[in-house]
Amino acid sequence: MRFLLLCVFLFVGPAASAAEPTTKPNVLFIAVDDLNHWVGHLGRNKQTKTPNIDRLAKMGVTFTRAYCAAPVCNPSRAALMSGLRPGSTGVYDNGQDWKPVIDKEKTLTTQFLNAGYNVYGCGKIYHANAHRPAEWSDYFVGGKEKTTPHPDAKNDGVGGIKFQPLTDDSKLSDESIVDYGIKQLQGKHEKPFFVAVGLHKPHMPWNVPKKYYDLFPLDKIELPPHTKDDLKDVPEGGIKMAKPKGDHAEMLESGRWKEAVQGYLAAIAYCDAQIGRLLDAYDKSPQKENTIIVFWGDHGWHLGEKEHWRKFALWEEATRMPFIWVVPGVTKAGVCDRTVDLMSVYPTLCSLCGIEKPKHVEGEDIKPLLLDPKAKWDKPAITTYHLNNHAIRTEKWRYIRYADGGEELYDHDADEYEWTNLAKDEKFADAKKELIKLLPSTNKPELPRTKDKE
Secondary structure, three states, X not given: OHHHHHHHHHHHOOHHHHHOXXXXXXXXXXXXXXXXXXXXXXXXXXXXXXXXXHHHHOOOEEEEEEEOOOOOHHHHHHHHXXXXXXXXXXXXXXXXXXXXXXXXXXXXXXXXXXXXXXXXXXXXXXXXXXOOHHHOOEEEOOOOOEOOEOOOOOOOEEOOEEEXXXXXXXXXXXXXXXXXXXXXXXXXXXXXXXXXXEEOOOOOOEEXXXXXXXXXXXXXXXXXXXXXXXXXXXXXXHHHHHOHHHHHHHHHHHOOHHHHHHHHHHHHHHHHHHHHHHHHHHHHOOOHHHEEEEEEEOOOOEEOHHHOEEXXXXXXXXXXXXXXXXXXXXXXXXXXXXXXXXXXXXXHHHHHOOOOOOOOOOOOOXXXXXXXXXXXOOOOEEEEOXXXXXXXXXXOEEEEEOOOOOEEEEEOXXXXXXXXXXXXXXXXXXXXXXXXXXXXXXXXOOOOOOOOOO
């Protein structure tokens, strides 16, 4: 009997502690739009300046191989927030309304509301600031922008790639969005809170105050790694996505490639400054020691790699983004090289906050990697763009299968920029065979497009 009582004591703690109510952790949920892996701590681009995102990475676990569910704003966000991959909903692109096919009872924020949280949102969480009020305690879309082009601005960019410096007194909506997030972090809360802050930059246009452009002198700008005739071994499905005769051809003809890179870097620096304001408020928050941070970008971005601009593709640049977790009592500062995707956000937050994961959720709980970034992990990242176009990413391989049967295979141990397609090389037939087994089996037809692509 004495042994039994001792076991009970060790499991639940002393009687006084057992009587105390369990405090659920709060969540600071930070989403960034069109931010690829050009952040300092990931080492992909040496000229970027992201001291605040790098500061956040040092506070917890940062993932070096994190990938989106879709390389487009709308389906990426709908998948993350619903726990359902694009093939399970038919939401594959922008302009497809997710609300009729994703019931409000299935969304991440609904689970937190049902668990007794106050759930606050601001800015861009779903695409185009879309949201259903019943799934939030309160939602702030953002304030009006007051911007003026700087006298040094030549024009608004090259074709569809938009960028120009603004006067330093210009104010963007991201600043009021962060103000709202700061207000919630500094406020008094009778319930645990979930605060979602969605920043628009570095989404185009890369129009930010000139002081951010000045961080990157044009004569010092380096172009991203690229090689001649990079699409010569890419099947038709990949070339259709790249559209090399569109943005890239126009950029080359303009002679302003470096200016565009400067604009993107400036927009990232502006975004980083807003993240810094948010982290300062987090550091001063009375709830800091009980607040989880999850930081994610919705997908990557190309700036001429593989003769492609924007997202809308299944290669590394379009699908990889920063992914950082800070979990008091769970994470220590560390780097995880395991391959994960954004479908992990929903189940992992449920796990960390003691909320039952709904049965429909398709992602993997990455809590084991938060506890031990070096833990064994054999789950791939899966990215989908339009019906039956998929990319499988493991630590070594990227395999792409297009709807027309075209294939790409890249060995990242030897070819980090994906310059040599190995899909037709018989030496890699066995590796390809194993990757094919990982392709999604559920591929619902695409929903009709009701809005513009962007």
